[in-house]
Amino acid sequence: xxxxxxxxxxxxxxxxxxxxxxxxxxxxxxxxxxxxxxxxxxxxxxxxxxxxxxxxxxxxxxxxxxxxxxxxxxxxxxxxxxxxxxxxxxxxxxxxxxxxxxxxxxxxxxxxxxxxxxxxxxxxxxxxxxxxxxxxxxxxxxxxxxxxxxxxxxxxxxxxxxxxxxxxxxxxxxxxxxxxxxxxxxxxxxxxxxxxxxxxxxxxxxxxxxxxxxxxxxxxxxxxxxxxxxxxxxxxxxxxxxxxxxxxxxxxxxxxxxxxxxxxxxxxxxxxxxxxxxxxxxxxxxxxxxxxxxxxxxxxxxxxxxxxxxxxxxxxxxxxxxxxxxxxxxxxxxxxxxxxxxxxxxxxxxxxxxxxxxxxxxxxxxxxxxxxxxxxxxxxxxxxxxxxxxxxxxxxxxxxxxxxxxxxxxxxxxxxxxxxxxxxxxxxxxxxxxxxxxxxxxxxxxxxxxxxxxxxxxx
Amino acid sequence: xxxxxxxxxxxxxxxxxxxxxxxxxxxxxxxxxxxxxxxxxxxxxxxxxxxxxxxxxxxxxxxxxxxxxxxxxxxxxxxxxxxxxxxxxxxxxxxxxxxxxxxxxxxxxxxxxxxxxxxxxxxxxxxxxxxxxxxxxxxxxxxxxxxxxxxxxxxxxxxxxxxxxxxxxxxxxxxxxxxxxxxxxxxxxxxxxxxxxx
Numbered sequence: 119x120x121x122x123x124x125x126x127x128x129x130x131x132x133x134x135x136x137x138x139x140x141x142x143x144x145x146x147x148x149x150x151x152x153x154x155x156x157x158x159x160x161x162x163x164x165x166x167x168x169x170x171x172x173x174x175x176x177x178x179x180x181x182x183x184x185x186x187x188x189x190x191x192x193x194x195x196x197x198x199x200x201x202x203x204x205x206x207x208x209x210x211x212x213x214x215x216x217x218x219x220x221x222x223x224x225x226x227x228x229x230x231x232x233x234x235x236x237x238x239x240x241x242x243x244x245x246x247x248x249x250x251x252x253x254x255x256x257x258x259x260x261x262x263x264x265x266x267x268x269x270x271x272x273x274x275x276x277x278x279x280x281x282x283x284x285x286x287x288x289x290x291x292x293x294x295x296x297x298x299x300x301x302x303x304x305x306x307x308x309x310x311x312x313x314x315x316x317x318x319x320x321x322x323x324x325x326x327x328x329x330x331x332x333x334x335x336x337x338x339x340x341x342x343x344x345x346x347x348x349x350x351x352x353x354x355x356x357x358x359x360x361x362x363x364x365x366x367x368x369x370x371x372x373x374x375x376x377x378x379x380x381x382x383x384x385x386x387x388x389x390x391x392x393x394x395x396x397x398x399x400x401x402x403x404x405x406x407x408x409x410x411x412x413x414x415x416x417x418x419x420x421x422x423x424x425x426x427x428x429x430x431x432x433x434x435x436x437x438x439x440x441x442x443x444x445x446x447x448x449x450x451x452x453x454x455x456x457x458x459x460x461x462x463x464x465x466x467x468x469x470x471x472x473x474x475x476x477x478x479x480x481x482x483x484x485x486x487x488x489x490x491x492x493x494x495x496x497x498x499x500x501x502x503x504x505x506x507x508x509x510x511x512x513x514x515x516x517x518x519x520x521x522x523x524x525x526x527x528x529x530x531x532x533x534x535x536x537x538x539x540x541x542x543x544x545x546x547x548x549x550x551x552x553x554x555x556x557x558x559x560x561x562x563x564x565x566x567x568x569x570x571x572x573x574x575x576x577x
Numbered sequence: 578x579x580x581x582x583x584x585x586x587x588x589x590x591x592x593x594x595x596x597x598x599x600x601x602x603x604x605x606x607x608x609x610x611x612x613x614x615x616x617x618x619x620x621x622x623x624x625x626x627x628x629x630x631x632x633x634x635x636x637x638x639x640x641x642x643x644x645x646x647x648x649x650x651x652x653x654x655x656x657x658x659x660x661x662x663x664x665x666x667x668x669x670x671x672x673x674x675x676x677x678x679x680x681x682x683x684x685x686x687x688x689x690x691x692x693x694x695x696x697x698x699x700x701x702x703x704x705x706x707x708x709x710x711x712x713x714x715x716x717x718x719x720x721x722x723x724x725x726x727x728x729x730x731x732x733x734x735x736x737x738x739x740x741x742x743x744x745x746x747x748x749x750x751x752x753x754x755x756x757x758x759x760x761x762x763x764x765x766x767x768x769x770x771x772x773x774x775x
Contacts, residue, residue: 125757132731134738134753160760163767164732167717170710171625171733173633180620184612187641188605194642 122146122153131161470520478514482524485511489531498544501535505551525555526564533571548575588614588657597653600645608648612641615658618734619665625729626669626722628714636672640665659743662734666726666744673722709771716766724759731756 122130122143129135130143147154471482485507492500508528515521532548552572559565588596599607619640624633643664644651651660717725723745730736730744741756742749 123757124761125754128757128760129753132738132756159764163713163760163763166710166713167728167763168732170714171628171717171729172621173624173630175620175630175634179634180613180616183616183620183637184609187612187638187645188609190638190642191645 121150122157127153127157127160131157131164470523474514474520478511481507481511481514485527489527492531492534496538498535498539501531501538502544505531505535505547522555522559522564525551526559526568529555529568529571533575536575545575593657594653597648597651597657600648601651601653608645611644611657615661616641618658619661621733622662622665622729623669625733626666626725627672628718632672636665636668639668643668656740656743659736659740662730662736663744663746666730669726670722712770713763713767716763716770719766720759720762723755724762727752727755728759728763 126135126139126143130140130147135143147157471479471486473479474482485504488500488504488507492504505528508524508531512521512524512528515524529548529551532544532551536544536548549572552568552575556565556568556572559568596607596611600611616637620633620637623636623640624630627633627636640661644661651657717728720728726745727741730741736744738749738752738756741752745752747755
């Protein structure tokens, strides 16, 4: 006879045995005293265990139990199931959960890194600044580069940049010229206005010529001469097959002369030939007068050019303001300062200064030499020296016919010094010199130029 | 030995589901009603497993806090007490794991027995019963957590096999076999302590 198993006794005690199993177990219990004792012991232990494990803390404990649970819920910051769901979607929840906070940190790090990389690899458009600088330099170079008869501007300014558009009609400005011209800076426009004001009698129908307005690179050699190094990118070079054939000058018509695009050094042997007007067709050079070979050699050293342009100048007989004398140019006559227009023109010719006593004459020649040097190399200190030299001349010509001319040279040198390198001192000196000249200056191109310079100085 | 009167573990049909839905909607009063109804059985389970009034109090409160947090995920219509008791059992297991030891035998039953002993007319009989309870509790404390839980839910809370299975997350057949082994183990350990028969 097999006894009831522990599982059968346990199930029987719990009343979960049903059907035949329960009936069989009950029949066994009727016949088996051991199984009855075991079942009774199991039930007794259960009851004893229930009593042993029970504990009643008292009614007072359970009266306040719900309140304590509520207090713990409030202390935990919980506001309810619905509120928690909304709270879980709030942004602040991201900062309370460490995992989400770490994710936010990782995203922020990636974004910051990408930003740094973008900033580090961003390209700065240098060409715009470069072009702006070039425009500024071109405008600066354009002012002292009018269209004087005979001498190309490059030969005087060291040919640091190509000239702007050639001289344009005085007034009014032709619409075609504006439409045809390239976009220019305001400074360039002012330079052209100044050109017009200094050439009131220029021929109205001058030929429009395009220029690149691009700077060219020059390098100074051992002899102190500026030598073209190369062409910048984008420089459009269209060499002419041949220069236009010169034709005899007709009074009242503009005369085209060859104007070099930039300077190239000349050998000492060729320098004299280049200085000879007769070597090139120059039908007329209004107001031209002889100058010392040393002066003109440095000025016209850059005469030879690979590309030349036609430059209209006033023909003999035309009114050329600022020109002391108007006489046909003789073959072989050297180009002088008077051939360069009002800006670079010395009205007082050497012959005029030759009439002065020895000391003022020497001072005038020294001033002319320094002016030529300043026109050649162009820095502000050179113009300061020239202005000072002309200031020494003024004592010897005071009250005479050359006083106005000398004061104009002083004002011009002071103004150009300020233009090359502006400072308060140069501004004051230029203003004083211009005012002094204008106080007694006669009507004419010099006066107009001085007024324009003064207006620019005040700006 | 007097025991606290047991209350029904089941609310009226529909009443429990209504309270659950209200609590899920944020009704604090409904959740308080649930706490008041189930606080005693949850405390009994906690005390039976820990035999410590302080631990039982903490576990019981924490059980309702966890229930409050998770009631949004509870399916209304299901019996609530097995879910609550399961939370209590799991919290107790977690407490045991944190302590890395078996729960200590509380002196509170002794204090309670002494109080009853002082008021009883048969001090010798009450002393013998108290000593038996102490040995039985000690034997119970030596059981595994699973056996303690299944015995507590069956013997102390008088839950059905189905509710025990729902609470512990095991099949009903497992409850039957596990309960049988737990009783056999308790008998063996109790006999070893007292030297008594089956």
